[in-house]
Amino acid sequence: MAARGCPVILERLSFGYGRGRLLEDISLSVRRGEVLALVGPNGSGKSTLLRLMAGLLQPVAGRVLICGENAARLSRRAYARRVALLSQQGGAPGAIRVRDLVAMGRFPHQGWLRRASAADRAAVAQAMEDAEVAALAGRPVNTLSGGQAQRARMAMTLAQGGDVLLLDEPTTYLDLRHQFGLLGRARRAAAEGRAVVAVLHDFSLASLYADRLAVLHEGRLDGIGPAAQVLDAAALARVFGVSARLLRDGPAIFPVPRD
């Protein structure tokens, strides 16, 4: 098993879906024990960057290092043991029950016969508790509300375990209590030694729950650092094209439109 917690390093990463480049020369590292929030306008490439970190896409230049290993050389299975991704798309068969969906998170840890060990069963039970879906265990996923389904998919991602947790807009559909709960769980994953990257559109949540923010803009990293450093009115105007002022309450930052 990989050592608990390891960094993710992107070295001069570039990527495009077609001929053009969507992401250009991105270098950053995510430390173990850290929550990094990835922010940026719609279409700026945040999900794409997560998919590159998850090994689902290959860079056209540069490389991804997971725990010091070149990601391009890791098998899918080795990757999935180290890196868990909560993606925006569902992808699970609709009629599957919640407990079976969550159990799918353990597949990378099992042999061809997919026999669940006691450790697998414990990880599934713990993940369902953590994502507050234990009471929904027997429900088919396609009968759940949007927020319940999102929590079930989060439970699957938590059950997968590994050293790196990638969360693409994890608070989508969640009410306030579950937003706080989910991001609190992400913080605990970091405290356990994982590297956590979360795409977030909500700056107040990003400033409260992330150690640093990485701002994507026009294919490049516009800035990276603590929220208090990277979030200011000039950055919001440059990157998001909005005129806003920032209200602060402790570490939390709330952009409000200027009238």
Ligand SMILES: Nc1ncnc2c1ncn2[C@@H]1O[C@H](COP(=O)(O)OP(=O)(O)OP(=O)(O)O)[C@@H](O)[C@H]1O
């Ligand atoms: N499979 C694909 N094939 C071609 N283009 C794609 C594909 N996936 C995404 N794109 C394009 O790449 C760009 C970046 O998409 P991506 O989903 O990474 O952005 P994002 O920053 O996560 O956006 P959002 O905030 O809207 O979720 C968009 O213009 C999108 O249309």
